Amino acid sequence: xxxxxxxxxxxxxxxxxxxxxxxxxxxxxxxxxxxxxxxxxxxxxxxxxxxxxxxxxxxxxxxxxxxxxxxxxxxxxxxxxxxxxxxxxxxxxxxxxxxxxxxxxxxxxxxxxxxxxxxxxxxxxxxxxxxxxxxxxxxxxxxxxxxxxxxxxxxxxxxxxxxxxxxxxxxxxxxxxxxxxxxxxxxxxxxxxxxxxxxxxxxxxxxxxxxxxxxxxxxxxxxxxxxxxxxxxxxxxxxxxxxxxxxxxxxxx
Numbered sequence: 001x002x003x004x005x006x007x008x009x010x011x012x013x014x015x016x017x018x019x020x021x022x023x024x025x026x027x028x029x030x031x032x033x034x035x036x037x038x039x040x041x042x043x044x045x046x047x048x049x050x051x052x053x054x055x056x057x058x059x060x061x062x063x064x065x066x067x068x069x070x071x072x073x074x075x076x077x078x079x080x081x082x083x084x085x086x087x088x089x090x091x092x093x094x095x096x097x098x099x100x101x102x103x104x105x106x107x108x109x110x111x112x113x114x115x116x117x118x119x120x121x122x123x124x125x126x127x128x129x130x131x132x133x134x135x136x137x138x139x140x141x142x143x144x145x146x147x148x149x150x151x152x153x154x155x156x157x158x159x160x161x162x163x164x165x166x167x168x169x170x171x172x173x174x175x176x177x178x179x180x181x182x183x184x185x186x187x188x189x190x191x192x193x194x195x196x197x198x199x200x201x202x203x204x205x206x207x208x209x210x211x212x213x214x215x216x217x218x219x220x221x222x223x224x225x226x227x228x229x230x231x232x233x234x235x236x237x238x239x240x241x242x243x244x245x246x247x248x249x250x251x252x253x
Contacts, residue, residue, distance in 0.1 A: 002232040004029035007080040009072060011063055011121065012090030014041025016190030017140065020220035021087055021227045022056070023049070028228060030085065031055035033076045037062050055080070063090045063117035064109065073124040082132065085231045086125045088118040088162075089140040092195035094152035096203035106197065107154050114158035119165060126169075126178065134177035138230050139166050140223075141182040143246050147253050149210035150186075152203050159184075163242050170240030179239045181230045186246020187211075188218045216247040 008025050012018035014036035022032045026049045034042040034056055042058035049056035057079045061068045076083045091114045094106065118139055129135025144150035145159030163182055170180040226245050229235050244250055 001029035002228065002234070003085070006030040006084040006231075007033070007076055007082050008085035008087060008231065009033040009035060009076050009083065009121075009125075010087040010089055011035045011061065011072075011117075012140075013045065014038035016192065017185065017188060017220045017223045018087070018089040019045060020224035021089060024221070024224040024228050025085070025231065026052075026054040026056060028232075030231075031080045032057075033072065033079065034058045035061040035063075035072050036090070061090075063121075064112040066120055069117065069120045070124055073121065073128070077128065083125055083128045083135070085136045085138070086121060087138045087140070087227060087231075088121055090117065091140060091142075091158075091192070093192050094155040095196050095199045096207055097152040097154065097198075097200040098203050098206070099153040101200050101203070102153055110154045111158050111161075114155070115161045115165070118162055122165075122169060122180075126173065129178050130173075130176055135179075136231050137166075137169065137178070137180040138227055139163075139180070139182040141166070141184045141242055143184050143186045143244060143250050145182075146184055146242070146244065146250060147210075149207060149253070151207070152200065166242065167240050174239055179230075179235070181235070181238060181240065182242040183223060183226050183230070184242050184244045184246070184250075185223050186218065186244070186249040187214045187216075188220060188223060190220060210253075213252045214247075214249050218245065218247060 013034035
C-alpha cells in the first residue's frame with residue numbers, strides 16, 4: 001500500500017491513462033478525486049472504486065474553466081481533509097497541423113486545456129502543499145513534448161511548455177517538500193484521437209516517418225505504473241525530471 005492515507009486528484013480520470021492511474025492509486029490505498037468533463041464516466045468509476053472498498057469522489061470538471069479547477073482542489077480538501085498528490089493528466093490532441101495551418105481558436109483551446117489548465121491546478125494546489133510541507137505533482141506531458149515529429153505544431157508546443165513548467169516548479173519549490181515531475185508517454189492505446197479535428201493531410205504524411213519507428217503500443221496501465229512510482233516515497237529523490245515511457249521510441253531520435 002504505497003499510497004496509504006494519501007489523497008490524490010487525477011484529471012481526465014474517466015478513461016485511458018487517467019482512469020488507469022486513479023484505479024492504481026486506489027489499489028495502493030489513496031483516496032482519489034476523479035475529475036473529468038465526462039461526468040457519467042467519473043461517476044461510474046467512483047461507484048466502482050467505492051463498491052470495492054476504496055474511497056473516491058467524482059467531480060465534473062472542464063479543465064479549461066478556472067472556476068472548475070478551483071472547485072476541484074477544494075473538493076479534495078472538503079471531502080478528504082487534504083491533498084497530497086495532483087496528477088494533471090487531462091489533455092486533447094491537435095489535428096497534426098504544421099504551423100502554416102494552425103487555427104487561432106484551436107491553438108487557444110489546446111493551450112487552455114493542455115498547458116494553462118495544468119498551471120492553474122498547480123497554482124491552486126501548491127498553497128495546500130506549502131501549508132503541510134509536502135506534496136507531489138505529476139504532469140502528463142508527451143513524447144511530443146521532447147521532439148518535433150510526434151504531433152502537430154500546437155500539441156507539440158503545449159507539451160513542451162508543460163515540461164518547462166514542470167522543471168521550473170520543481171526548482172522553485174525543491175526546498176519546500178514539493179516534488180514535480182512529468183511523464184512523457186509514447187504511443188499508448190487511449191481515446192485521445194477522438195479529440196482530433198480536421199486532420200491535416202500534409203502533417204499526417206510527415207509524421208508517418210516518425211510513427212514508422214514505434215516499437216510497441218503501450219497500455220494505460222503501463223503509464224499508471226510510472227505514475228505510482230513518482231507518487232510514492234520510492235521517488236523521494238526524483239524531482240524536476242521527465243520519465244519517457246515509450247518502449248524505446250524516442251531512443252531513435
